[in-house]
Amino acid sequence: LKADNLDFQMLLPLMRQTLDKLQWMSPAMAQTGPAARKDAVVMEKHLQMLPSEEMKTIYRQISEYIMEKR
Numbered sequence: 001l002k003a004d005n006l007d008f009q010m011l012l013p014l015m016r017q018t019l020d021k022l023q024w025m026s027p028a029m030a031q032t033g034p035a036a037r038k039d040a041v042v043m044e045k046h047l048q049m050l051p052s053e054e055m056k057t058i059y060r061q062i063s064e065y066i067m068e069k070r
Contacts, residue, residue, distance in 0.1 A: 028069060035066035 001008055021030040034042035043063055050056045 031066060031070075033066075035063035036070060038067055038070070 001011075018030065034040075034046065043059075047056050047059060050059060
């Protein structure tokens with residue numbers, strides 16, 4: 001956010017919605033995003049945007065975990 005001069009406050013609605021969901025569904029059921037959808041095209045675009053191999057490795061590991069649990 002800092003690198004793009006974006007205000008942290010813009011994330012609050014997304015964070016609130018995520019926390020609200022957890023009142024009536026499990027974290028596994030609330031999981032959304034390209035890994036949950038197994039959307040390889042979007043995940044590849046995300047990987048291309050990450051600035052380091054370390055971050056790419058973390059992204060891959062988390063994505064693989066999400067896909068295995070679905």
